[in-house]
Amino acid sequence: MTDRAPQPVDRQLPTEESRDLLALVREIAQREIRPKAAEEEDSGRFPREVFTLLSEAGLLGLPYPGEFGGGEQPYEVYLQVLEELAAARLTVGLGVSVHSLACHGLAGYGTKEQQGAHLPAMLGGGLLGAYCLSEPASGSDAASLTTKAVRDGDDWIITGTKAWITHGGVADFYTVLARTGAQGPKGITAFLVPGDAEGLTAAVPEKKMGMKGSPTAQLHFDGVRVPDARRIGEEGQGFTIALAALDAGRLGIAACAIGVAQAALDEALAYALDRKQFGHPIADFQGLRFMLADMATKIEAGRALYLAAARLRDAGKPFSRQAAMAKLFCTDAAMSVTTDAVQVLGGYGYTADFPVERLMREAKVLQIVEGTNQIQRMVIARHLAGPETR
């Protein structure tokens, strides 16, 4: 890693409070998160204590109402916080985004009693959440999920397997989508399941290409009993709840992608200014200058796109199409920028002595999670041309 600390990004922030917030996040990121990122990603250590610290600093509930312990920040501010965290370490930025996704259902569709009972601990009480939609045989076609919840008096009994769950096995609560009715999207209901529920076990985490510090695991529900008071929304409303969370979550992924890309550009630029060949810093050569210019342009364009979508959301306007566009563009930009960063560093870029190879491996997952980029294109095309008629 280069010793030079990256220059702060020139951000547009709406208030003095949000500028102070970003300064605090940047300080935590540079002091507590970035220095351990390479070593812990290599060893696969999950930094649970960082999430506790973020919760204590009020950073795990930023876009949620103050009434229940949230930070009441606009989405445009929350996303820039995520970007800073992801630039320091994707496991943390994406982890906060997933936690926020897991809180979305209860915050948006829970009753006041449920919100009062659970949200304060979820948003600022040190708890960590996970979001359970995917299954071994149901990924992009999420509405085909088969994990079942069957009514038993005042309880539900959940049985089935969820797959690819970020924080699987380490989370304190799980927002779980399960089938309570007929096939298809209308037969799905959402539940808030405690992490220590009897009958709930996590498999050994997946061995992944990157983000090795973030546990991704299958979860087995073997007759897990959940009171009806933990059902979120109406019976059959689960898929609507899941998709609403994903619209907001996709913006989180977009912001994380720009954080990863920015970190890669910062490394590439510092290296190019330092490394000499043919008697000159390699940053003098037009071939690399143009590459750096293109990288920076993609990052600025991506940031502008996710912020435009966030501002629509903050204004209470529809933003689903723009969220899909931001997720698609920003994650493709991150893949391209991190790949170019490896190129700028030459052979050194291909080694673990510099972070750019890790950033390139991390960028890849962002094109897959919360709807692959093929699925984002389908969403965008449906907004443009309506549903497919074939």
Ligand SMILES: Cc1cc2nc3c(=O)[nH]c(=O)nc-3n(C[C@H](O)[C@H](O)[C@H](O)COP(=O)(O)OP(=O)(O)OC[C@H]3O[C@@H](n4cnc5c(N)ncnc54)[C@H](O)[C@@H]3O)c2cc1C
């Ligand atoms: C590290 C990691 C963390 C994750 N975290 C979570 C989590 O916390 N919670 C959760 O619920 N899920 C999580 N996921 C799952 C993730 O959302 C899915 O992997 C993703 O939705 C794709 O599903 P799939 O892997 O089953 O691929 P598939 O759906 O099998 O897709 C395989 C390929 O086919 C393409 N494809 C599928 N259908 C179409 C179509 N109609 N048109 C064109 N192309 C298509 C896809 O784009 C992809 O390229 C995570 C995944 C990973 C890798």
